[in-house]
Amino acid sequence: MVRELTKVVYKPSVEGNEEFIVIVNPEEYKRWKEGDTTIPLVEVVDSYEIFWSNQGAQGLLGRPSKQQLENAFGTSKDDEVIKQILEKGKEESGKGIRTGDGATNLSKGSAAAEGGLAPQAEHRHIHDMPTTVILGAGIVGLSTAHALSALAPPDHRIHVVEPAPRLFSSASGQAAGFIAKDWFAPALAPLGLLSFDLHRDLAERHGGRARWGYSESVSYSLDHTYQSPDFPPDAQPRTNAPAEGIHGAQEPSDDRSSDTHQPPLLDGHGLDPNVSGLQFETGLEWLLNNQTRASAASSEAENASAPSSGSEGATVKRDDIPKWLRAEPEALEALSDKTSTAQVHPKRLCEFLLEQCLATGVIIHHPARATKLLRDEHDPDARSHIRVEYLGEVSDSPEGRTRVVDIPCDNIVIAAGCWTPQVYATLFPNASRMPRIAHLAGYSVTVKSKHWPPVPVSSNPDAIRVPRDAPVSDDESSSSVPAFLASTLCHAIFTDAPGFAPEIFSRITGDVWVGGLNTSDVRLPPLPTDAQIDATYVERLLAVARALCGEDIEVRKQSLCFRPVTATGRPIIARMHEADLGDGIKPAGWAGQGGVFVATGHGPWGISLSLGTGRIVAEMVLGRELSVDVSALSRWDGVIDYSTRSLTP
Ligand SMILES: Cc1cc2nc3c(=O)[nH]c(=O)nc-3n(C[C@H](O)[C@H](O)[C@H](O)COP(=O)(O)OP(=O)(O)OC[C@H]3O[C@@H](n4cnc5c(N)ncnc54)[C@H](O)[C@@H]3O)c2cc1C
Structure with missing residues (x-):
């Protein structure tokens, strides 16, 4: 009940x-x-x-x-x-709320963490409820929790476990937030389209424009000649070299996991599991080859069946140019109109998803880490449990507040981004093979320009003018989008600079995000919050920001975060086959459905693909028909192929 x-x-x-x-x-x-x-x-x-x-x-x-x-x-x-x-x-x-998908979702029980209950008390409440534990509260984990709470029957319990002391410190909270409808290779196209529609629907239902800065966006490529004072030689980043490859899952710098047994990598592409660097085979070379996602998308369109985007090649008029950008019309080329690209403020979208999850009874364990699977060895029918250990202040409390909690667990979704291999190896130490996820570091800065957001011009002299210094939300604030921006468009600018390919986005939340400076030179930190920013890279981005937006920009934020990438360049969205999990304890699913799922490797497109991924993973967990064909994302050695429901060769 x-x-x-x-x-x-x-x-x-x-x-x-x-x-x-x-x-x-x-x-x-x-x-x-x-x-x-x-x-x-x-x-x-x-x-x-x-x-x-x-x-x-x-x-x-x-x-x-x-x-x-x-x-x-x-x-x-x-x-x-x-x-x-x-x-x-x-x-x-x-009693719960209406969810983004329109279904009335009753409370699934308490929103409290399980930790304080004595085991008997806990079992009294939940021994007969199906339970899914999602590892990782980035945008993929939260989208999955959000979709599952909308689609699952009311008695389905959902837990999310997140170890980073500051939520959304990973790429999910630091990314640009550019969303595309059809900039994807054929294997990703159906998921891209589904996700684009889900972003728009969610924003329409919940006031996404004001709450998480959802906005239609137009995109341009910009041809800019840089003056040498903008780029002093000592501001050169140390490396951006593709030859070194990208750090792979074989060499985690996490001391806590360095002694964990790392099984051979499961990538299905014949890569030598002993090599430390991961070379991309398809699709993502642009990330390290000084190209933008726009050039990658257009070469996709030329070479494969990906559709081209919107108003590509349309003439740019002076009035079209955003006021914050120093550029002449002839230097700009239109890439897409507002029907096929959009933007969100990713951290705020994550916050919204988390709020919705909490309101529907999803249980968040934070900061906490899943450390092992357990089962009563004397009872052959016993259910698997997952041990969650709280970290930091709570576990150190002299009063002995919750330290460890064992949660009944029928399904596990591993959505831990670049940290997925470590989670996998911790829970399945006897696994014969494991998914291979590498990391690619990306720097960004967020600045404020006096010319963004624009001051509205009204023909009515009595209209109240919004002062130039009207408060706009900065990256960390919780204020909403100013009302006068109700119909303003966002812009995405893709350009070149000496040594890298900047991507610049004006957000409806009032800031301008500048990134595109990627490096293979940074090891994966134990947690996203441990990332150490190298000022050289930041200076490099600021030089671009000043050259394109003016010297008077105000720096709001600098960031370093990590894209999870796979050897194929495509995400892995798949149910793991029992045989690959080794001979240890595994969650058995519920009523013939479920088990262990991996959802990661979204590389440069995790924000765009997040809501679609969440929907698909929720459908997989519940054993439902999938909304779109993602067989290419699960068709690798050792996972269930959802197009045929059989094990792929
Ligand atoms: C600079 C930059 C700009 C980007 N811009 C865009 C963009 O404009 N559009 C777009 O679509 N995409 C963009 N991306 C890509 C996008 O940000 C990522 O693909 C996406 O955020 C990945 O989400 P995730 O949830 O899989 O991983 P993450 O965001 O990395 O989240 C993983 C979570 O798992 C947690 N974790 C770590 N260890 C454990 C553990 N042991 N147990 C449980 N959890 C654990 C982490 O703390 C983290 O919270 C950008 C990426 C970068 C780096």
């Missing part, structure tokens, strides 16, 4: 947004509130977890630090804090 989700929310200050929340069992809470002190606290609360948000009712739920508890309650002892929240807080209940 589906339980109603009831929470008790306590706001220490009426003026602030800060809230402390516990999830309760409504009947026991009612009796306790009415004075029945015989009920133990553990029965009143659904789980012994305290959540915290500073964004009001719609905000993300996190875990409060010890200091925050001390400040608000004068103690950080869980018992005492929970008691105070129950006494002073206000009860709120919710």
Whole structure:
């Protein structure tokens, strides 16, 4: 039976947004509130977890630090804090929300982490519910959780495990956010189209323009001659050399996983598993060959069956040129019109997906890491569990707050981007083969130009003019898109600079993103938050930004993040075959469906392909017919081929 989700929310200050929340069992809470002190606290609360948000009712739920508890309650002892929240807080209940796909989705139980429950108590609630655990809260993991919560029956439990202390510190939060309808090779084209439509639908249903900066975009290629002062010799990046290849999964720099057994790589393309670098075979050479995704897409269109994009080659008029760009019309060539490309602010889209997931009862374990699979060896019918260990502040707490939780687990989706091989090797140490994922580092800067967003020009003299310094949202702020931008278009500019191929995007959220400087010279850090920025690369990007947007730009942010790439250049979206997982413990699926899935390797297109990938993986988990044919993404040695439902040769 589906339980109603009831929470008790306590706001220490009426003026602030800060809230402390516990999830309760409504009947026991009612009796306790009415004075029945015989009920133990553990029965009143659904789980012994305290959540915290500073964004009001719609905000993300996190875990409060010890200091925050001390400040608000004068103690950080869980018992005492929970008691105070129950006494002073206000009860709120919710039965779930309408999801992006239109289905009414009832609460799937509590939104609390499982950790605080004693094992018996936990089993009392969830022993007979199908459970999917998604590893990685990047855009692919969250899109999967979001789609699964919309498509799965209400009793399907969904957990997401994410170790990075700061959410969305990976490529999913740092990328440009360019979205294309038909810039893909034939194998990816159906997924690209599905995803483009899902992005547009989601934005229309949920106010995506204001909430995550969804906007139609036009694209140009720009021919620019750089003055030498823009590019002093000492600003040259150390390398951008394709000859060195791209760091492969064979040489993780993660100390925590370096002693993990790494099985031979499963790439199905005869690559020597002992080589450290991964050379691309098809499709992604442009990333290291000083080309933009636009030139790659147009050569796809010439050489293969990929459709060309929109208004390619159309004449550019002076009025078409974005005000923030220093360029003459003859230097620009139109690549696509607004029907075939769009943009999002990827971090905000991730935040939105997470909010939706939490609201539908998805359970987020953060910061935490899945460390092993377990099963009662004396019971042949026993269900598999996955052990999740909390990291950082929570696990170090002297009060011994949740450290380890074993979650029943029927399906696992590994969506850990470049870190996927490490997750795979940790959970399936006896695997005979494993997917091979390499990483390709990309630098970017986010700047603000005085000419973006544009000041609206009105023929009505009484109209209120938005001042030039009107507040616009910066990359990290949570303010929404200014209303006067309601009909403004975004621009994507693809160009050349000495040594690399810059990509520049003006976002509806008021900033300009400059990137395209990739390097094979950076090792994969243990977590995305450990990335070390080399100022040389940043200077290189800023030189381009100043040359094209003006000297008076204001630097808002600099970033280094990692694209997960495969040997074929195509993502892997597939169910793993049991035989490849080795002879250890494996989740058995549920009612003949499910098992272990991998969704990663989206390279330079993970934002664009995210929502489609999430939909497809959710359908795979539930054993449904797939919305589009992704057989080319699962047709590699050792995985189920979804076009034939058989094992490929
Ligand atoms: C500079 C740059 C610009 C880009 N621009 C665009 C663009 O304009 N358009 C586009 O479509 N794509 C773009 N991309 C590509 C896109 O960002 C990626 O393809 C996409 O973000 C990959 O998402 P992901 O969820 O697979 O991986 P990630 O974003 O890397 O997320 C993986 C998650 O797994 C977590 N993790 C790590 N270890 C573990 C573990 N042991 N257990 C569980 N989880 C773990 C990580 O902390 C992370 O949160 C860009 C990429 C870069 C680098």
